[in-house]
Amino acid sequence: MNVLLIFAHPNIDSFNRAILDTVETTLKAGHHEIITRDLYGIDFQAALSREDFTKLSPDIAREQEHIKWADALVFIYPVWWWDRPAILKGYIDRVFTYGFAFQMGPEGATGLLHHQKALVIQTLGTAEQTYDENPGAIEAVHRSMSEGTLEYCGVKNVEQLLLFGIGASTPDDRGLLLTQVATVTAKAFPGIL
Ligand SMILES: Cc1cc2nc3c(=O)[nH]c(=O)nc-3n(C[C@H](O)[C@H](O)[C@H](O)COP(=O)(O)O)c2cc1C
Known part of the structure; x- marks a missing residue:
């Protein structure tokens, strides 16, 4: 399977x-083809500009080619302010354009993306228990990406993995979480021969 990884974290020594x-290691072991778009690494221009409404700029055309190449999408990012980092939000704003990712008709919106699957991995500084004490908070964190973006644009099967409590996590905790990441990834994308 062709899998496009979209990664949004500024620090090269981060848990993300x-x-x-x-x-990447898990997908390669399963013989999948991968392309990683490291949004900070490519210095992605996040703000939707006036020009973006009138013409397709080369950086957006390039990202759309990557999306067309992919059978599946993986997003990896930290939760910032209950939401996506601005660079990733800007990627969605600019790359998931009208006529490419969705269109409107008499019946409302139709998604135009053909991907069979998306895996969304988000880390959170706060413990899960803290979110549990605040009804609706977890939904607020994941619905903008799942229903509000990917499913709206036609992606069939959106799986979310939320990793809580990174702020107070020990190296052992992180090791266990990475094992969970490998397991979830391998299950979402079974190996091909
Ligand atoms: C600007 C900013 C906003 C943040 N907002 C939240 C938040 O809303 N909820 C939360 O649980 N953690 C929040 N955090 C903590 C990050 O989610 C946490 O540091 C990150 O997931 C840990 O992974 P990392 O070590 O790879 O950065 C925020 C951190 C930053 C820098």
């Missing part, structure tokens, strides 16, 4: 980077 490494 370790997650990216784990997902």
